[in-house]
Amino acid sequence: MIFVIKARAVIFWILIGVSTISHGDVVVIVHPNNSSVFDNIAISQLFLGQLSSFPGGGKAIPVALKRGNDTRISFNQLALRKSENQYKAFWSRLVFTGKASPPQELENSEAIKDLVANNPALIGYIDSDSADDSVKVVGAF
């Protein structure tokens, strides 16, 4: 009986795990020399133009993936709590008051990783499978 319950629990956790992975894991990356400590709110504030410097100081420039990319959809939903339209509507307030420009948009995770690995001012998000030692992971969604 106990065994059956345990087996059910294992199956349950496997299913949860699978569903989390199929959502597309996103990691937030910075240059390896970036020593700032990040929380999820700070990450969201940087990608929404509310902050322009890292929590530990220094100019911060966010880079994003292009519209339609699954990793972008997951990041916007989980980290920013915004659909594509809400993201566009939010940024249109900053763009059409001249206050800020939205993050530069790149084709894929590899392109973002290559840029971030070479520029300490950048912060980006990529598919977790694309992360390696060339960048520092500071958040996951």
Added chain:
Amino acid sequence: MKFLQFIVLFLAFSKLCHGDIQFSGFASVVGGQTISGDNDAFLADYSLVGVYDDELDFQPETTLGLQARNDLGEGLSFVAQWIARGLDGFNSEINYAYLSYELTVNLVLQAGRKRLPLQYYSEFFDVGFSYPWIRPPADLYTWQILNYNGMSLVYKSRVGKGALNASFYLGREESKDNKLLSTFFFAEPTNEVWKNILGISADYSVNNLQALLSYTNFKLDRVFTSPSTTQTNLSNSNVDFVAASLNFDNGYYFLLSEWNQWISARFATSNWLVSAGYRQGVYTPYIAFSAFNQDEKIANEELEEHTTSSLGLRWDFHPQAAFKVQFDDIQDKGTLSLVGNAQALTFGVDLVF
């Protein structure tokens, strides 16, 4: 400048300059009419006197904006926005044009022609795509001056868990034959000057909450240029304007609110707005209630008082475009009757590009 000529020049210019110049724009194509009311008139936009009557009209609120931004590097950038409105026969005018220079990573100095940030929606009032309604409720956005020439200092920083955006601004604006005052309120040619404008505004966001507080002080000169005028000129009249907004938005539900107050020697008013909505996928039904209340203790003439109850739907049918339809019920309760009670239906498409 005629709009077509302007478009041609703009396109030619965008072809010539490539590289660092970013071009973008927005448009709202809005139509509407009154359904019933005392005078079959719905004053949808006070500042520019956008009025609907009992026949379908696309002129009062249709707007197009084009923007060019140039990042010159090393913290220096320039941005300009042209706007063309159905109300002005689509003659384009500069909505803003200013230089920004990053003094530090958190501090930016700006100078040029800007929108005056009196209240929460003041600076992006024309960008319909950025908010749920057809327009920010008219009862709160009734002012005769929208811009100023001057400078501002903008500070962004993390305070606690939240993000603080504060700005300090100063400048002046002169409006000859001011549209709202000349064609609507006084029916006489009126020159309006807001001088020694000095203001501070602070916006704090954390998680799903955002709060904005702003205070603006200026001296007002008002000159009636017609020789047969029955109105009295104003000179150096002090005005204090305060605004506060508190917004909640968790991505699904939102609750938006604003309160503002204008206090001057002969006119004082306090106005408020509450709006709520729910996003169900691409559909966002919403309601809004707003009120304009003139303070009777200061008035020596008739009182202006009106409320608006609104019900609407935003449909995000495209990632960069939304269709909206809105019903408004305006109750004109003051002894100074503006346009009378009215019920109106407006609809349109807002897009950004």
